[in-house]
Amino acid sequence: xxxxxxxxxxxxxxxxxxxxxxxxxxxxxxxxxxxxxxxxxxxxxxxxxxxxxxxxxxxxxxxxxxxxxxxxxxxxxxxxxxxxxxxxxxxxxxxxxxxxxxxxxxxxxxxxxxxxxxxxxxxxxxxxxxxxxxxxxxxxxxxxxxxxxxxxxxxxxxxxxxxxxxxxxxxxxxxxxxxxxxxxxxxxxxxxxxxxxx
Amino acid sequence: xxxxxxxxxxxxxxxxxxxxxxxxxxxxxxxxxxxxxxxxxxxxxxxxxxxxxxxxxxxxxxxxxxxxxxxxxxxxxxxxxxxxxxxxxxxxxxxxxxxxxxxxxxxxxxxxxxxxxxxxxxxxxxxxxxxxxxxxxxxxxxxxxxxxxxxxxxxxxxxxxxxxxxxxxxxxxxxxxxxxxxxxxxxxxxxxxxxxxx
Numbered sequence: 453x454x455x456x457x458x459x460x461x462x463x464x465x466x467x468x469x470x471x472x473x474x475x476x477x478x479x480x481x482x483x484x485x486x487x488x489x490x491x492x493x494x495x496x497x498x499x500x501x502x503x504x505x506x507x508x509x510x511x512x513x514x515x516x517x518x519x520x521x522x523x524x525x526x527x528x529x530x531x532x533x534x535x536x537x538x539x540x541x542x543x544x545x546x547x548x549x550x551x552x553x554x555x556x557x558x559x560x561x562x563x564x565x566x567x568x569x570x571x572x573x574x575x576x577x578x579x580x581x582x583x584x585x586x587x588x589x590x591x592x593x594x595x596x597x598x599x600x601x602x603x604x605x606x607x608x609x610x611x612x613x614x615x616x617x618x619x620x621x622x623x624x625x626x627x628x629x630x631x632x633x634x635x636x637x638x639x640x641x642x643x644x645x646x647x648x649x650x
Numbered sequence: 651x652x653x654x655x656x657x658x659x660x661x662x663x664x665x666x667x668x669x670x671x672x673x674x675x676x677x678x679x680x681x682x683x684x685x686x687x688x689x690x691x692x693x694x695x696x697x698x699x700x701x702x703x704x705x706x707x708x709x710x711x712x713x714x715x716x717x718x719x720x721x722x723x724x725x726x727x728x729x730x731x732x733x734x735x736x737x738x739x740x741x742x743x744x745x746x747x748x749x750x751x752x753x754x755x756x757x758x759x760x761x762x763x764x765x766x767x768x769x770x771x772x773x774x775x776x777x778x779x780x781x782x783x784x785x786x787x788x789x790x791x792x793x794x795x796x797x798x799x800x801x802x803x804x805x806x807x808x809x810x811x812x813x814x815x816x817x818x819x820x821x822x823x824x825x826x827x828x829x830x831x832x833x834x835x836x837x838x839x840x841x842x843x844x845x846x847x848x
Contacts, residue, residue, distance in 0.1 A: 454830040457699040461789075462796050464695060468674040468688050476666040482682070490666050490687035493694075496718055497662060501655040501760050513711035516718070520694050562699050591659075598660050632652040 453559065460557040466527045467492075473531070473603040474595045488523035488531065491591065495519050498594075499587035505628040506586075508579045518573045518584040521566045525550035544574065576621075586625025589618040590633060597636050601645030608647030611637065651757065658755040664725045665690075671729070671801040672793045686721035686729065689789065693717050696792075697785035703826045704784075706777045716771045716782040719764045723748035742772065774819075784823025787816040788831060795834050799843030806845030809835065 471485040496519045503512045525547030551570050555563040573581050593614070596604055604614065615637060623630040640646070669683040694717045701710045723745030749768050753761040771779050791812070794802055802812065813835060821828040838844070 454700075454703065454826055457696070457703075458792060458830070460699060461692065461696045461792060462675065464692065465675045465793065465796075466678060468684065469678040469680070477660065477663045480664060480667040482667070484680070484682075486666065487688065489691045490685065493687045493691040493718065494659065494662065496691075496694075498655070498659050500715075500718070501658060501756055502652075504757070504759070505652065505655075513714070516711070516714055517698075520691060520698070520714070558699055559702070561702070594656060594659060595663065598663075628652050632656070 456557060456559050457562075460554070463554055463557055464489075464524060464527065467524060470523075470526050470531055472592070473607065474592045475599065475602055477595060477598055486595075488526050492519055492523055495584075495587040495591050498591055499583050502583065502587065502626050502629060505626050506579065506583045507625060507627055510579045510583050514569070514572075514580045515584050515587075518569050518581060519587065521551075521555075521570050522573045522584065522588065524554055524566075524570070527554060579625075582621070582625035584625070585621045586623075586629060589621045590626075590629055593618055593622075593633055593637070596645075597633075597640060601640055601643075604646050610648065611641045611646040614646070654755060654757050655760075658752070661752055661755055662687075662722060662725065665722060668721075668724050668729055670790070671805065672790045673797065673800055675793060675796055684793075686724050690717055690721055693782075693785040693789050696789055697781050700781065700785065700824050700827060703824050704777065704781045705823060705825055708777045708781050712767070712770075712778045713782050713785075716767050716778060717785065719749075719753075719768050720771045720782065720786065722752055722764075722768070725752060777823075780819070780823035782823070783819045784821075784827060787819045788824075788827055791816055791820075791831055791835070794843075795831075795838060799838055799841075802844050808846065809839045809844040812844070 467489040468487050470488050472488060472491060474486055475484065476486050496516045499515045499519060500512055503510055503515070528550035529543060529546045551567060555566045557563070558566070572578060573584055576582060576585055592603065596602055603609070619630060622633060665687040666685050668686050670686060670689060672684055673682065674684050694714045697713045697717060698710055701708055701713070726748035727741060727744045749765060753764045755761070756764070770776055771782055774780060774783055790801065794800055801807070817828060820831060
């Protein structure tokens with residue numbers, strides 16, 4: 453029923469109110485944190501543009517779909533702090549409850565498809581999910597590199613922590629992107645954009 | 651080259667600073683206008699959810715891609731006022747110049763594909779482009795219907811103008827959605843959510 457689609461699309465509007473840790477780039481942007489809705493759009497375009505550089509051949513249409521749905525659980529859970537390592541299993545479980553609720557608003561076929569794609573992203577076993585994770589991890593790094601390390605500075609995040617957090621997944625999904633980013637992260641470290649390890 | 655992809659993805663971050671006429675739904679959302687980046691994400695999900703209701707069978711993956719790229723020209727032109735009817739050809743020409751510049755940042759194959767999809771959306775001749783337009787036109791209506799007619803009230807937009815603006819394209823792409831919306835727009839009219847025709 454159309455009304456079910458409408459209930460879903462109105463519900464997911466709430467994703468525009470969730471805040472992430474990076475800000476859109478200046479100078480034209482208002483000084484605010486980005487939200488997972490605009491982030492999901494941007495990483496779909498990033499993954500799509502990177503497809504020829506993926507670690508293996510990917511079905512790019514599925515990558516784009518994975519990225520459209522991957523953050524929808526944050527409507528209930530909020531942005532899962534990018535650099536917090538505790539409680540990952542609990543947070544993932546809470547996100548699963550959230551997406552079952554939200555995709556459950558849709559007609560059954562559409563809801564099932566989106567839930568299956570959310571699970572594929574989480575499981576990170578297909579080349580498509582790996583490229584999707586690479587784009588998801590790389591995007592805040594690219595914004596920070598274009599913005600004097602904004603979220604690293606604000607949260608006192610050390611260089612080694614960034615590399616440990618994003619390196620393996622970016623490398624697994626898109627090796628050439630990691631090669632590029634590693635060099636830029638090194639340069640940013642020399643420029644003093646990171647917090648002191650402690 | 652990865653650096654070309656990065657130049658593109660940093661450039662399109664500017665879409666987050668463009669403002670549309672509708673606001674994200676409250677009460678949690680900050681009081682701001684939505685931007686075409688988060689809008690592009692939301693209508694991809696709307697079109698995808700509506701695919702079984704489309705006027706003819708569609709390749710939904712292409713619909714999603716059309717919607718990811720369709721507003722990128724607004725980085726240079728701003729949001730083309732939804733209810734302004736003059737100067738459409740000039741604005742479209744300006745958007746074309748913009749997307750040629752922006753997609754031109756990408757490696758040639760990716761840039762060509764995105765430009766072709768932008769053109770397919772604009773030409774509105776394929777079932778995919780028609781469903782994409784239906785979603786694009788319906789989304790601000792759905793937000794207004796969930797938000798006391800916010801952008802209609804703020805801009806004094808009359809009921810007949812909304813119906814004339816969005817009806818034909820929503821009906822062409824997704825007849826069942828138009829049937830649903832027509833009834834809700836009638837009810838909103840009775841509730842006094844529109845401006846006086848003048």
